[in-house]
């Protein structure tokens with residue numbers, strides 16, 4: 001039987017998984033793999049920092065629903081992946097990281113660029129592998145893709161020693177999967193599905209609490225059908241924005257720390273939370289002891305460990321969100337027969353009252369300074385909302401989530417669980433690489449931007465024309481907001497600079513178009529100009545109000561009964 | 571803090587113990603003791619974990635979440651056969667030696683090493699038996715003590731039923 005090198009086995013295995021692009025950066029231990037990549041049809045995007053490569057893989061996965069792939073060499077290359085792996089783990093994003101390791105004979109000897117990658121990545125991956133033999137590569141890669149993309153998705157790392165890459169073995173195609181302990185449930189238990197529908201029909205103030213799981217499972221269509229069949233109010237968590245159109249009459253918006261008043265209060269006053277693929281995150285619940293005190297819980301999750309972790313569920317259902325929503329709908333139809341569905345008239349009139357009394361809003365003073373909400377609203381108007389939006393972490397992220405009307409799943413990409421500053425630029429590049437025909441817009445803060453902007457060099461050289469809106473408020477804005485509200489306006493180490501770096505010059509230096517607006521009058525024209533650029537990445541800087549604050553706000557650890565609607569409430 | 575006894579069947583692969591202990595640390599679960607060893611099936615290992623904590627639901631679920639975990643069972647008190655080994659070295663000058671050995675024999679302890687002024691016993695038994703012996707030996711003065719950690723096996727189902735009806 002003919003044999004090929006481990007590196008060739010790796011490439012052939014990736015090709016068999018349907019990989020079309022890899023984001024990475026080479027080094028000593030992984031050179032052999034890069035040598036084989038040279039002959040492969042797989043596109044490689046050379047990043048400027050491995051963290052960027054990891055977030056690109058995540059952005060790609062978010063936007064396409066396929067597994068994102070990143071490469072890094074041993075030692076520092078691999079350790080630079082820790083943040084994107086932890087990030088993807090928190091948000092259940094299917095990513096496969098291939099790292100090289102020093103030769104198996106050198107492991108444990110503190111060899112040059114040796115790091116215990118397997119141990120370091122263990123707590124921030126769904127699973128990981130150390131492969132020391134060329135004939136183990138194919139199986140590990142195949143299992144890695146299987147694990148990353150099934151059940152609760154997540155990152156999987158395959159660490160391959162240098163001698164496994166250079167050694168040879170026979171390659172027989174994809175190996176069968178041998179994971180006797182891994183059998184994610186897909187279908188919900190019929191008895192539980194029945195119990196759930198019974199509970200829903202008995203409830204008087206139900207809320208459908210949709211989480212990121214509905215997006216990962218591709219369950220949006222089923223979710224909307226189910227919500228419509230029962231006329232249920234729906235809240236969408238930060239990870240679920242777009243799972244049901246924001247223009248849908250049943251949508252209440254995002255609940256939680258910076259959520260819409262009606263969404264947070266509906267949950268708080270609800271007598272039944274129908275949780276589909278959400279995890280009672282502390283940014284949604286506030287102090288869990290005071291969260292939704294009257295609500296019974298139906299909890300649908302593909303990961304049994306999420307059920308009961310924070311909040312007890314009266315009806316737990318383990319299964320895939322898409323499948324279980326289908327089962328729930330069938331059961332509703334069966335139960336109701338010809339009877340009309342409940343309309344929750346009283347509940348809806350309460351909800352409509354709250355919506356009227358406490359809409360989201362902002363005031364743009366025509367003389368300035370620029371308010372970020374205004375930029376986001378204008379951007380939405382000019383693109384008709386037809387774009388993939390990627391955010392960093394901070395005030396701009398919350399405003400983007402609040403003021404962008406999402407109409408489709410997979411069009412909102414952000415770092416929800418880990419809250420990783422620097423996520424937006426590389427994740428947008430990954431999304432654009434996966435969806436070349438879409439408009440991909442990063443909405444970033446000046447602090448976040450300065451963590452990973454160097455990847456715009458990657459984007460310019462690789463011909464990935466992302467659009468980056470930098471909300472320059474010359475501050476770590478969210479930190480400043482907390483210092484203002486909770487630390488007596490003692491602005492310790494939160495001030496950046498409007499002028500250094502000069503973001504326009506920086507953009508131009510990286511081969512991008514750089515634009516700036518610092519007056520409200522110039523916002524629209526600047527956006528129009530930036531949106532018209534198609535052949536290069538473009539950076540649009542908006543110098544914004546440093547003192548603006550995100551509201552509504554529920555102070556950390558507080559009760560969702562006490563929503564702060566504006567500075568006057570404090 | 572209540573203790574719970576959990577048996578975990580895992581794939582016999584390198585690093586599985588590290589995965590389990592890393593998960594316990596990450597989730598802030600408290601291991602009282604953990605033993606691991608081969609089983610009748612060479613592709614499987616068996617861990618017996620004694621966990622401190624009020625409820626085990628999350629512990630069991632998080633164990634199952636590990637890809638290499640095949641089966642997790644929590645044993646209710648008395649439901650499993652539980653054994654532990656203790657080696658205990660006590661002061662025993664020649665005058666008191668026979669008194670100590672005699673006391674030890676009542677517990678089924680076996681003298682496995684004798685020095686000029688100490689005796690070392692091996693005790694195999696249920697955790698409670700070991701604790702009682704430990705208590706008794708305190709009066710003589712303990713020089714050194716080591717325990718294996720608990721191993722457990724569910725009782726044969728048939729046997730259990732008979733015991734209950736008896």
Ligand SMILES: Cc1ncc(C[n+]2csc(CCOP(=O)(O)OP(=O)(O)O)c2C)c(N)n1
Nearest residue numbers: 394395396419421445446447448476477478
């Ligand atoms: C890597 C990392 N370090 C620190 C933080 C803490 N943090 C959260 S928001 C924020 C400020 C972000 O500033 P900027 O990007 O300018 O966005 P703004 O809040 O001003 O919109 C900081 C420092 C974080 N989330 N991530």
